[in-house]
Amino acid sequence: MKRYQLHIDGQYRAPKSGAWFETQNPFTGETWAEIPRGDEQDVDLAVQAAHRALTTGPWAEMTATQRGALMRKLGDLIAQEATSLAETEVRDNGKLFAEMHGQLNYLPQWFYYYGGLADKIEGSTLPLDKKGYFAFTRHEPVGVVVAITPWNSPLLLLAWKLAPALAAGCTVVVKPSEFTSASTLEFAALFEKAGFPPGVFNVVTGFGAEVGTALVEHPLVAKISFTGSDATGRIINEKAARLLKHTSMELGGKSPNVVFEDADLEQAVFGAISGIFAATGQTCIAGSRLLVQRSIHDEFVKRLLEVARSARMGDPMSADTQVGPVTTPPQFKKVLDYIDVAKKEGATVVLGGKKGTAPECGNGWFVEPTIFTGVRNDMRIAQEEVFGPVLSIISFEDEADALRIANDVRFGLAAAVWTTDIGRAIRMSEKLQAGTVWVNTYRAVSFMAPFGGYKDSGLGRENGIEAVKAFLQTKSVWINTGAVASNPFVMR
Template identity: 85%
Template sequence: MKRYSLHIAGEAVAPHSGSWFATQNPYTGEPWAEIPRGNAQDVDAAVVAAHHALTSGPWAEMTPTQRGALMRRLGDLISRDATKLATTEVRDNGKLFAEMNGQLNYIPQWFYYYGGMADKVQGATLPLDKKGYFAFTRHEPVGVVACITPWNSPLLLLAWKLAPALAAGCTVVVKPSEFTSASTLEFAELFEQAGFPPGVFNVVTGFGSEVGTPLVEHPLVSKISFTGSDATGRLINEKAGKLLKHTAMELGGKSPNIVFEDADLEQAAFGAISGIFAATGQTCIAGSRLLVQESIHDAFVERLLGVARTARMGDPMSADTQVGPVTTPPQYQKILEYIEIARNEGATAVLGGDKGTGPECGNGWFVQPTIFTGVTNGMRIAQEEVFGPVLSVIKFKEEADALAIANDVRFGLAAAVWTSDIGRAFRMSERLQAGTVWVNTYRAVSFMAPFGGYKDSGLGRENGIDAVREYLQTKAVWINSGAVAGNPFVMR
C-alpha cells in the first residue's frame, strides 16, 4: 500500500509517533493506503512553521499582488492534476467520480477568484470629529489559521477556507478527516511546485484527540475554520472561546425542499432527487425534508418514486453509477439506525429502507435510496441530521403552513422553493431561516456566492467577498497632523 507523509514547512516528513493507520476504500471495504498518525509534536512543528512564514519569511514580505500570482499558479496546477486528485478522493471517500472530477475541475476557480482579490483588499480614510488628525484603516491577516475539514468533499471544502485565507495573507495548518486524508496530502505537493514559501501550507493528519485538540489549543493559532457536525463544532467553539480565538463554523443541516402545487413537478422531482440522493445524501445541504403541498402529495410521491427507482448503485468510478457507498463504517451504521428509528416512529418506507447487498455493491457500505412518507415534523427523522440517502416526505396545506414547518428545526443551512409564483418565491426566500435559499433549483454553489448557516448550522460565511473578511482584522491608524497637546490627563 502507498504510505503518505505529513507536510510541514514545505517538506514531506514522517510523524513523530512513528505510526501510520490504514484508510479504506468504501466500495471494496479494503485498506488501500497508510496515513501518518500525527500528534501534538507534529502540530507544534506545523504551527511554528506557519507562524514563522507569517511573520518573518518570504510570504510576509510579498506584496498582495505577488501572493495572488502564486494562487493563480496553484489553480493551474490543480487543473492539471484534477483527474488524479479526483480519483484519489473517490478511492478514499466513495463518492462518484463524475461528482469529484467535476469538483476538482471547478476548484481552480477559487484560487483564480481569490488570487485576483488579494490586492483588492482596501482600507479607508476616516472622517473625524477632531481637528488636527488624519486617520485611516488597514486590513491585516488574522494570523495562523487552523482548517479542520470533513470527509465528504475534502478538497472542495478546503478550498472554501484556504483560498480566502491565502488572499488575506494568512498561513494555514490543515487537519483533514482521518477517514479521507490522502487527497489533501497529495494536494500539498502542489504548493512547492507553485512556488509558495515553506510553512505557508501545512498538513497534519491523525485523530481528533491527538491532532485536532492540540491544533485548536495551540497558542500561535489565531483562527479555527471548521466544517463538520454541529456536536464537534460546539466542542471546538467552546475551546476556542475560552482562548479568545476567532472561529468560523460550517455545521449540519436539515434543509427543507418545498414543492408547491403550481411548481413544474417534473423539475421539482428531479430537484428532490438531487437534493437527497446525490453524493449518497452525505452533504450538509441535503434536502432531507421534502415538504409537499397536500393537494399534490400522492401524485408527486408517485412521480418521485418513478425517478428514484431508476437510481443505480455500484462502483463510484463507473459512469453508469448514480449512488455510491457510504464513506465510513460508523456513518453506515448511523444511517441504518435512523431508518429503524423512522419505522419505529410510524413512518412508512415506500422505497428502500435497507442496506444495499446486490453484486453491484461489491463489499462496500451501501444503503438503498430510501423514501419515507407519513412523516410529521416532530419525528426524529425530520429533526436530526441523518447524512445519508434517506428522505422524509411531509405534507403541508398552505404557504404559511409550509413556512412554519420549514423553520421548525434547529438548523438553518439551506432551503429550496419550487413554484411558478414569483411573489411566493420572494416571500418564501425572505422568511425562510436559512443561509442559502434556492428557487426552482437545488445544490448550486459558487465561489462568488456567500455560504453559511443560520441557527445551529454555523457561524461566519465562506465564498464570495464576505469570506476574505473572515480572515482579516482591522487596524485604525491615527496621525497627528497639527493638533496641539492639551491636558495629558484628559482623553483627546
C-alpha cells in the first residue's frame, strides 16, 4: 500500500504526529493508500516556510517575468504528467478517467495564462488635486494564501486558486479534502522540477478540525480561498472575519436549467443529461433543477428518459462508462437519504431512485441516475444541494414564471437557458440571479472566464483577469516634489 508524506518547504516529510489515515477507491471500496494526518505543528511549519519564501527567499527577489517563466515550466510538466495524475484522481475520487484526463490535459492552460499575466500587473499614476506632489499606485501580493480544496475535482479547482496567487507573487499552503489528497501530494513534486524555490507551495493533509482551523487562524496567513459546501464556507468566513483576513468562497449551487418550447429539444436533452449526470452530479454547477415549459413537458420528459436510461454505470477507468460511483461513503448515504425525502414529499420517481446494484457496479458506492417529476419548487429536493445524480423536473408556464421559479432559491452559482429566441436569451441572462449563465450549452468553463456565485453561492470570482486582483493589495505612494507645509498641524 502506498504511504504518502506531507510536502513542506520543498521537501516530503512525515507528519509530526506520526499518524496516517486510509483513503479508499470509490469503485472497489478498497483502501489503496495512506494519507498523512497533519496537525497544528505541521501547519505552523508550512505557513512559516511560505512566509519565509514570501519575504526573504529567492521568490521574493524574483521579477514578475521570472515568476511567470516558472509557471509556464510548471504547465509543461503538468502536461507531461497528465495521464498519471488523472489515474490517481480516478482511483481516489471515482470520477470518469475521460473526465479527469480531460481536466488534467486542460490544466496547463491556467499556468500558461497566469504565467503570461504575471508581468502585466500594472499600477498607475494619479492625477492629484494638490500641487507639489507626484503619486502612483503599485499592486503587491496579499501574502500567504491558504487554499482549501474539495474532493470532486482536486487539481482543477486547486489551479483556479493557485495560478492567480502565484502570478500575484503570493505563496501558498494547500489543504486538500481528506477524501482526495493523493493527487495534490503527487502534484507537489512538480514544483521542484520546475525550479520553484522551497516554501512557495506546501501541502498539509488531514482533517478540518486539526488542519483547516489551524490554517485559517494562523497569524501569518493573509487570505483563505475555499471551495466546498456553504455550511463549511460560513464557518471559515466567520473565523476569517474575526481575524480580518481576506477570503474568497466558491460554495454550493442549485442551478436551474431552463428549457423553453422553442428550444432545440435534442440539444436540450443532452444539456440536461450533461448538467446532472456528468461527474455523477458531483459538481457545484450541477443543473439539478430542470425547468421545462408546460407545453412541451411530457414530450421532453419522454425524450430525456430515452437517453438517461441508456447511461452506463461501471468502472470509471473504462472508456464505456458514463456514470461512475459517488466519491465518499457519507455522500453516498446523503444522496440516498435525499431520494427518500423526495419520495416522502410527493415527488414521482420516473427513473432510478436507488443504490446501483448491477454487476458492473461491483462493490462501489453507486447511485442510479435518478429523475423526479411532479416536483414543486418549495420541496427540499428543489431547494437543497444533493450533490449526486438526482434531477428534479419542474414545469413552468411562461418566461416570467420561469424566472420566478429559477430565482426562488438561496443559491446562485449557475443557470442555463435553452431557446432559439435571441431576445429571450438576452432577457433571461440579464434577470437570472447567477454568476454564470449558459445559453444552449452547459458545463462550459475556461481559465479566461470569471467564475463565482451570487447569494449563498459564494464571494469573489475565480478565473479570468479579475481573479488575480483577489490576491493583490494596492499601495499608494506619495512623493513631495516641492510642496511646502505652511502649517504642520493641518492635513496636507
